[in-house]
Amino acid sequence: MNKIGIIIRREYLTRVKKKSFLVMTFLGPILIASLWIIPFFLAMNSETQSKVLVVDETLVENNGVKSSLYLEKFKNDKELTFEYGYDITEAQNKLENGKYDAVLEIVKTNDMPPIKGFLFYSENEPSLSAQEAIRSQLTNILKDHVLVYDYGMTEKDLEWFNNPKIGFYSKDIRSGKDSYKEIKTILGTMSGFLIYMFIFLFGGQVMKSVSEEKTNRIVEVLVSSIKPIQLLMGKIVSIALVGLTQFILWVVLSGILIAGLQSFYPQTFTEPQKENITINERVISVDKIDNISSSAGEVNQMVQGLFSIDYALVISMFLFYFMAGYFLYASLFGAVGALMDVDTDAQQFTLPITIPLIIAMLCFPIILNDPSGTVAFWLSIIPLTAPMVMMIRIPFGVPVWEIALSMSLMIIFIAFCMWLAAKIYRTGILMYGKNITYKEIWKWFKYKN
Amino acid sequence: MILFSAKDISKTYANHKALDKVSIEVEQGTVFGLLGPNGAGKTTLIRIINQITAPDEGEIFFMGEKLKAEHVHSIGYLPEERGLYKKMKVGEQAIYLAELKGIKKADAKKRLEFWFAKFDILSWWDRKVEELSKGMQQKVQFITTILHEPKLLIFDEPFSGFDPINANLLKQEILDLKSKGATIIFSTHNMESVEEICDSIALINKSKKILDGKMIDIKQRFKKNQFEVVIPNQKNIKHLLTEGVELISSFDTPHTQVSTLKIEQGKNAELLSNILLNTDLISYKEILPSMNEIFIETVSNE
Numbered sequence: 084m085n086k087i088g089i090i091i092r093r094e095y096l097t098r099v100k101k102k103s104f105l106v107m108t109f110l111g112p113i114l115i116a117s118l119w120i121i122p123f124f125l126a127m128n129s130e131t132q133s134k135v136l137v138v139d140e141t142l143v144e145n146n147g148v149k150s151s152l153y154l155e156k157f158k159n160d161k162e163l164t165f166e167y168g169y170d171i172t173e174a175q176n177k178l179e180n181g182k183y184d185a186v187l188e189i190v191k192t193n194d195m196p197p198i199k200g201f202l203f204y205s206e207n208e209p210s211l212s213a214q215e216a217i218r219s220q221l222t223n224i225l226k227d228h229v230l231v232y233d234y235g236m237t238e239k240d241l242e243w244f245n246n247p248k249i250g251f252y253s254k255d256i257r258s259g260k261d262s263y264k265e266i267k268t269i270l271g272t273m274s275g276f277l278i279y280m281f282i283f284l285f286g287g288q289v290m291k292s293v294s295e296e297k298t299n300r301i302v303e304v305l306v307s308s309i310k311p312i313q314l315l316m317g318k319i320v321s322i323a324l325v326g327l328t329q330f331i332l333w334v335v336l337s338g339i340l341i342a343g344l345q346s347f348y349p350q351t352f353t354e355p356q357k358e359n360i361t362i363n364e365r366v367i368s369v370d371k372i373d374n375i376s377s378s379a380g381e382v383n384q385m386v387q388g389l390f391s392i393d394y395a396l397v398i399s400m401f402l403f404y405f406m407a408g409y410f411l412y413a414s415l416f417g418a419v420g421a422l423m424d425v426d427t428d429a430q431q432f433t434l435p436i437t438i439p440l441i442i443a444m445l446c447f448p449i450i451l452n453d454p455s456g457t458v459a460f461w462l463s464i465i466p467l468t469a470p471m472v473m474m475i476r477i478p479f480g481v482p483v484w485e486i487a488l489s490m491s492l493m494i495i496f497i498a499f500c501m502w503l504a505a506k507i508y509r510t511g512i513l514m515y516g517k518n519i520t521y522k523e524i525w526k527w528f529k530y531k532n
Numbered sequence: 533m534i535l536f537s538a539k540d541i542s543k544t545y546a547n548h549k550a551l552d553k554v555s556i557e558v559e560q561g562t563v564f565g566l567l568g569p570n571g572a573g574k575t576t577l578i579r580i581i582n583q584i585t586a587p588d589e590g591e592i593f594f595m596g597e598k599l600k601a602e603h604v605h606s607i608g609y610l611p612e613e614r615g616l617y618k619k620m621k622v623g624e625q626a627i628y629l630a631e632l633k634g635i636k637k638a639d640a641k642k643r644l645e646f647w648f649a650k651f652d653i654l655s656w657w658d659r660k661v662e663e664l665s666k667g668m669q670q671k672v673q674f675i676t677t678i679l680h681e682p683k684l685l686i687f688d689e690p691f692s693g694f695d696p697i698n699a700n701l702l703k704q705e706i707l708d709l710k711s712k713g714a715t716i717i718f719s720t721h722n723m724e725s726v727e728e729i730c731d732s733i734a735l736i737n738k739s740k741k742i743l744d745g746k747m748i749d750i751k752q753r754f755k756k757n758q759f760e761v762v763i764p765n766q767k768n769i770k771h772l773l774t775e776g777v778e779l780i781s782s783f784d785t786p787h788t789q790v791s792t793l794k795i796e797q798g799k800n801a802e803l804l805s806n807i808l809l810n811t812d813l814i815s816y817k818e819i820l821p822s823m824n825e826i827f828i829e830t831v832s833n834e
Contacts, residue, residue, distance in 0.1 A: 304673075523546065
């Protein structure tokens with residue numbers, strides 16, 4: 084077997100057999116699957132209902148016809164259903180028996196119209212959103228009352244007034260698709276962060292492994308059999324393969340996990356019927372119970388967003404920037420590993436490499452805020468930050484020339500870094516017990532190989 | 533036959549010259565001692581032979597050819613700074629290192645089993661290196677160095693870290709390898725072991741070769757015409773000295789008198805006959821300088 088092959092095989096097998104690899108392999112998909120599933124469960128959970136009994140003391144009876152400002156005016160929704168009663172003591176008993184989750188008492192006052200309400204509950208305090216919804220319903224009913232009786236609005240006017248049907252959707256001008264900013268933000272951040280993590284995790288492994296071989300002193304035996312550059316490349320490639328293996332296992336396992344859950348809850352995971360249901364949802368949601376339903380609408384929009392993304396582009400770009408970012412940083416980390424020794428201060432060498440990574444991370448919010456702004460542009464062109472920053476921008480759409488420029492700069496810079504790393508590596512690994520300075524490294528470039 | 537030769541090797545690092553026109557020749561089937569104080573440039577020369585670094589100037593020939601990449605398969609190297617993967621199992625690791633020297637896996641396994649049995653360490657096969665003592669690790673590393681049956685073996689301070697018993701075992705192995713035709717370059721500053729196993733040496737000091745040749749020749753060159761004479765202690769050597777003989781020192785034992793004499797060239801016969809006429813001669817031998825003396829003398833004269 085070719086010698087690099089032997090190196091790759093050993094490095095790969097020892098890593099894949101490690102317990103930590105196994106743990107990560109199974110934890111990853113659970114994380115990924117939960118990220119995918121949470122929106123669906125959010126949508127499902129919002130359907131747990133609370134029953135509210137409205138006791139209206141302002142109720143008056145005229146010729147056997149009950150009437151009041153509030154009677155039958157509350158609107159049921161996914162979260163809340165309303166029933167009406169007359170006697171507060173009876174209502175409180177029912178509440179204690181658990182027939183209702185809350186009792187809303189509207190107190191008779193001298194004010195006209197009466198505007199004081201009390202909310203009683205037994206087991207659990209109603210959620211803030213439910214309380215807010217009830218308050219807003221009270222306000223809306225009152226508002227309607229004023230509009231009808233004081234301003235003479237008809238029922239029809241009132242309905243239009245409450246539902247102006249002003250839609251607001253953002254659309255991508257090029258593809259004509261809805262923009263789904265939230266899901267793109269999540270996807271971009273996730274893939275950017277994933278690359279950042281992989282670089283740190285696996286680049287760090289290259290560094291650790293190189294410095295281990297150096298402090299072990301086995302490296303001298305190894306380089307008497309193979310060229311230092313072969314050893315370094317074998318290591319970098321094998322760790323990349325480990326990363327890819329893990330990534331593929333994650334995709335496959337999360338796929339299985341999501342598919343499994345989908346077959347358990349088939350209804351939950353279908354794409355919502357966009358044109359009809361969402362718009363209809365909106366019609367409901369923009370009306371008096373605004374606060375509650377709009378959250379369900381957002382969840383639906385997120386779910387739709389999941390289906391709206393060009394996964395082929397995202398995945399292929401991800402693979403490119405994942406590999407490119409890794410090779411770039413792995414060679415640098417490898418060089419740093421070769422500089423480390425038992426008693427040397429590694430900090431001075433790791434810092435220059437980690438700083439660009441951290442800058443990219445810190446700029447995530449700026450880039451998300453304006454994915455085609457100046458900061459985003461430059462950081463996605465500069466090879467040291469491009470792998471992460473470009474991945475954030477990709478879901479939002481990036482002009483082809485920018486991607487091409489960024490990719491070619493990446494490749495050129497990787498070649499440069501590997502050359503640099505090879506020079507540092509082959510000298511560094513054999514420098515024992517010596518404090519290496521930048522000045523000294525500079526001289527290494529003049530050595531003959 | 534010359535197996536290995538280096539001609540006018542120079543290597544400069546940033547601020548110092550590690551080797552300055554060093555030439556050595558190693559004959560096949562001999563043990564060649566590469567001697568010199570710390571920092572003289574021995575390790576640099578060894579790394580150049582192993583193609584770990586390249587010389588700035590000079591040429592190297594191995595088995596009649598210019599040194600090239602494939603030659604690493606015919607060279608075995610035991611560096612001074614020794615080490616193995618701590619977390620890896622002994623057997624697995626030995627196979628890995630053998631594969632890197634171009635041996636097929638199955639073949640490596642067979643050979644390893646032979647050597648492990650010979651050193652009585654078969655039970656270590658599945659143990660991790662970190663579980664072994666330092667001396668045990670050295671044994672494993674020694675086996676991995678010689679497993680691919682290299683024509684040229686390079687040992688850098690091989691005895692450091694071995695206890696006397698294992699050091700002796702190692703010495704026997706080295707001599708055994710030599711008798712099987714291997715050529716050995718042996719770098720050390722332990723002069724005692726040089727006396728015992730080296731056929732020829734080169735002494736490097738401050739990046740220059742200052743002495744080389746066969747051990748016998750060097751000793752002849754450095755000898756001071758001193759002899760040790762032992763006679764019964766009834767007589768005193770003082771009264772037996774002849775012309776051209778100088779008494780350096782002498783001491784009595786219960787029955788004998790041991791003296792060190794400096795005898796001018798060609799004056800031995802006269803002295804001996806004078807002694808034999810007057811008393812018994814128990815022993816008479818030439819005192820050759822030890823490598824240690826030669827080393828110190830040469831290096832401090834620089």
